[in-house]
Each structure stands twice: as C-alpha cells, then as structure tokens.
Amino acid sequence: MNPILITVLACAAGLIIIILVVLSMWKKVPQDKAAVVTGLRKKIITGGGGIVVPVFERIDYISLGNLQLEVISDESMSLQGVPIGVIGTAVIKVKNETTSIFNAIEQFTGRNEREIEQSIRTTATSVLVGKLREIVSTMTVE
Numbered sequence: 001m002n003p004i005l006i007t008v009l010a011c012a013a014g015l016i017i018i019i020l021v022v023l024s025m026w027k028k029v030p031q032d033k034a035a036v037v038t039g040l041r042k043k044i045i046t047g048g049g050g051i052v053v054p055v056f057e058r059i060d061y062i063s064l065g066n067l068q069l070e071v072i073s074d075e076s077m078s079l080q081g082v083p084i085g086v087i088g089t090a091v092i093k094v095k096n097e098t099t100s101i102f103n104a105i106e107q108f109t110g111r112n113e114r115e116i117e118q119s120i121r122t123t124a125t126s127v128l129v130g131k132l133r134e135i136v137s138t139m140t141v142e
Helices: 003-025 098-107 113-136
Strands: 026-038 043-051 058-063 067-077 083-092
Touching: 003 026, 026 098, 043 098, 058 098, 058 113, 067 113, 083 113, 098 113
Parallel strands: none
Antiparallel strands: 026 043, 026 058, 067 083
C-alpha cells in the first residue's frame, strides 16, 4: 500500500474521532432551562450550548419557567383573633441572572431537574404560607 494513502486515511480517521469526541461533550440547553457546569470551571449555559468535559465537570439543569403554587393557610388568626381559612395562588420563577441561578442551584439541590423543582416548590410554599399568615394577622374579618 502507498504510504501517502495510509497517512491520509490515518489523518481522516483521527479527524473523525476528534469531531465525535467534541460532539459527545457538546450539551444543548433549551431557552426555558439553565445548565450549571461545575468542576474545572464554573459557568452557566442558558438557551444555547457548551462543552462539558465528562469526567472533570458536572452539569445540573434548573428550570427558568414559571411555577404556580397553591398556598393554603387554615386557621390563620385575623387582627381581631378570629381564625380564617385562606387560599391563595403564587407564581414564582428563578431569575435569569448568573447570581440568581447559582444561588438557586446551590440552595435547591437534587439528583435531577424534577427533584430540584420539587425542592423549590416545597420551600417556597412554606415561606409563602408564613407570609400569608402574617398578612392575614394585620387584617380585620370585614
């Protein structure tokens, strides 16, 4: 076989392997999610793509969409000391800023995006129930 042909084939095979390795490390992120990459470097990918080195970096996803929560407070005391049942709805979301996304992923950990969303729901509902009771305590029954 011709040595030039072997060299060309080896270069072509090497180039294909390099392209496949880079494509396997490329992670796409939709517009309504954020990917937090930690490890060698700390960065956020929103609505685009980036390279994540599999062994040295970890990628976690968090939703940037709205979460609707139903807030129920039974037996909240009004200003007059009358117990009142209150039902409310709140819409929350993680702000699409680097510091807000880092804070959210740091505080609300989980193995996958669903667990992180459930952690956000649980914590936010607890806080909102307390705030709802606080608001009701300043109001009269009328």
